[in-house]
Amino acid sequence: MKEVEFLIVGQGLAGTMLAFELLERNISFRLVSSTQKSKASVVAAGMINPLVFKRLTKSWMADQLMPVMRKRYRELEQKLSSSFFYEKKILKPLSEQETLLWNEKMEKPDFATYIEAVLPDSPSDAVAESYAFGMVKESGYVNLAVFLSLAEQYFREKDLLLDVDFQLNEEVHTYFEVADTKAQKIVFCEGYHLAQNTLFRFVKMNPAKGEVLQIYAPGLSEEFILNKRVFVLPVGNHRFKVGSTYEWDDLSEKTTEKGRDSIVERLENLVTAKYSIEEHWAGVRPTVSDRRPLLGVHPQHKNVFSFNGLGTKGVMLAPWFARLMADYLQGKSNTLPAEVDLNRFV
């Protein structure tokens, strides 16, 4: 029997980022990954947008998250000898009223970091007419399918990955056993599947299903991510991810005609180029009722932890909060910010 300090349950974005943190700190662990349970991370478009367009505000903690995020994905690209982090500007068609707001905000030093320009004409091909166009910088995307598949291979080669659907016994013991491994502590990074984990019934999860299309559109510029009610994100070879939808009642993980039609309708209001649909995916976001991450130790079981709740913006949040969580697990810090501590639900 091999003995390690931690089991990390789930090799989505949360579990993967945490595993890299523990590895770099020489803390022993095994990643436990289910081949039967779905992974939101591989469905996600992986978009990074430091702004919230509705009222043109900054995304939560954007100023702190952005530099840490950029540095971390670059480091991991080097570690895995590949590219999966792409900086790309976002082009947002604006109404007359929005244009006033964008021009006003652009003057503020606080927003100048993220708003590059407000343009009278679209610099991108085949975009529907609009009053003006806002251009966002510091944005981009992470190809999560590539990143997570490389990370899986990396951990597998180091013998740190177990293909097991972890089942929790009714009782929590002083240790956890899976395959040939025994661990003192466990961190659940189960994504929205945490809602089925009996130990975490007290947490108010509010999972949100989402659907995404991949289209082939050779007439559409690949230089920008387009975003107005729907994102059109270039992923190379004239392919674009287009999405997404939000659905709270049907968490079936199945693609639907309704989802597809809703994306198509918004897409056709945004672009004039011809396209064909090549792929259609559905996944469930691990969203929490107050839309904040879910970190920390179980209120009764001091060897049970959660790193979850990455919600709709996992790509931006994961690097910062994986580091915070690792500091906490390592005992470098004894408390977590109240707004992300899972004990806020106790």
Ligand SMILES: Cc1cc2nc3c(=O)[nH]c(=O)nc-3n(C[C@H](O)[C@H](O)[C@H](O)COP(=O)(O)OP(=O)(O)OC[C@H]3O[C@@H](n4cnc5c(N)ncnc54)[C@H](O)[C@@H]3O)c2cc1C
């Ligand atoms: C349609 C859609 C679009 C999105 N677009 C974006 C976007 O553009 N930008 C962005 O930042 N975020 C986006 N997201 C959100 C992003 O996907 C999530 O924030 C992030 O991927 C969550 O990662 P996670 O590791 O918590 O969960 P997951 O990726 O779901 O991973 C959980 C893992 O745990 C495993 N697991 C669960 N239970 C067990 C068990 N008992 N034993 C073993 N393994 C287990 C599962 O198999 C899975 O591999 C989107 C999500 C969806 C669904």
